Amino acid sequence: MKKILMAIMALFVCAGMYAQKGEQAAGVHLNFGTTASSVGLGVKYQYGLTDALRIEPSLTYYFGGTGMFDVTANLHYLFDVHPQIKVYPLAGLGVDMCRYEWPDEHGDWSKDTDACFKFNLGGGAEYAINDRWSVGLELKFEIITGGYSQFVAGLGTAYKF
Numbered sequence: 001m002k003k004i005l006m007a008i009m010a011l012f013v014c015a016g017m018y019a020q021k022g023e024q025a026a027g028v029h030l031n032f033g034t035t036a037s038s039v040g041l042g043v044k045y046q047y048g049l050t051d052a053l054r055i056e057p058s059l060t061y062y063f064g065g066t067g068m069f070d071v072t073a074n075l076h077y078l079f080d081v082h083p084q085i086k087v088y089p090l091a092g093l094g095v096d097m098c099r100y101e102w103p104d105e106h107g108d109w110s111k112d113t114d115a116c117f118k119f120n121l122g123g124g125a126e127y128a129i130n131d132r133w134s135v136g137l138e139l140k141f142e143i144i145t146g147g148y149s150q151f152v153a154g155l156g157t158a159y160k161f
Contacts, residue, residue, distance in 0.1 A: 022048035025134070027158030031060055033142075035150035038064035046158060052078050056092075068148070069097040074120055074140075084128040090140060092120040098148045118144040126158075134158050 024047055031040040042060030049055060053075065060070040074092030081087055096116045103109055122140025129135060138154040 022050070022054075023160060024048070025158040025160040027156055029058070029060070029138070029154050029156030031062070031152050031154040033062055033068065033150045033152045035144070035148050036062035036064065036068050038062050040068070040070065040152075042070070044156065044158070046076075054078065056090075068099065071095050072118070072120060076124070085125065086128075087123065087125045089123045090120065090138070094118045094120065094142075096142075096144055096148065098144070098146060114146050114148075116144045116146045116148055118142050122152075124154075132160050134160070 024045070026043070026045050029042050029044055031042065032038075033040060040060040040062035042058050044056055044058035046054050046056045055073060055075055057073045058070075060068075060072070062068045062070070072092055072094030074090045076088040076090050078086045078088045094117075096118055098114045098116050099111060120140050120142050122138065124136055124138035124140075126134045126136035135157050136155070138152075138156065140152050140154075141149070142152055143149050
C-alpha cells in the first residue's frame with residue numbers, strides 16, 4: 001500500500017515539475033459516485049503535456065457514512081470539436097480510502113476503512129466560457145479493488161492561468 005501511495009505522490013510531483021512548459025488550469029468539481037452513494041467535492045489541477053494531451057491530478061472527498069477519499073491522476077486526449085468545445089477520452093490511476101459500515105451482533109454499527117487501488121476509464125467534454133474559465137461534464141467508470149467499483153458522473157469548472 002505504501003508503494004501505491006508513493007507512486008501517486010510521485011505523479012503529483014512530476015506534474016508540478018513540468019508546470020512551466022504547458023497550459024495550466026486549476027478548478028473544482030462535484031461528483032456523484034454510485035458505490036459511495038453520495039456527492040463528492042474535489043479539487044483538480046490540469047497541465048497540458050502537448051496541445052492534445054493533458055494530465056489531471058485530483059483530490060475528491062465523498063460525503064456520507066460510506067463515503068470515500070479519492071486521490072487520482074487521469075490522462076486526457078483532447079479533441080477540438082468547436083473553438084469553444086473540447087471532448088476527451090480519459091484513463092487514470094488512483095487510490096481510494098473506502099469507508100464502510102456493518103451491523104454487529106448487538107445491532108450497533110461498526111465502521112472500517114480500506115485503502116483501494118483503482119483504474120479509471122471514461123470521457124468528458126468542456127466548454128470554454130471565455131479565455132480563462134471553462135465548465136465541463138465527465139463520465140467515468142472506476143474499477144476499484146475490494147469490490148468498490150463505481151460509475152461516476154461529474155460537473156466541474158476550471159480557471160486557466
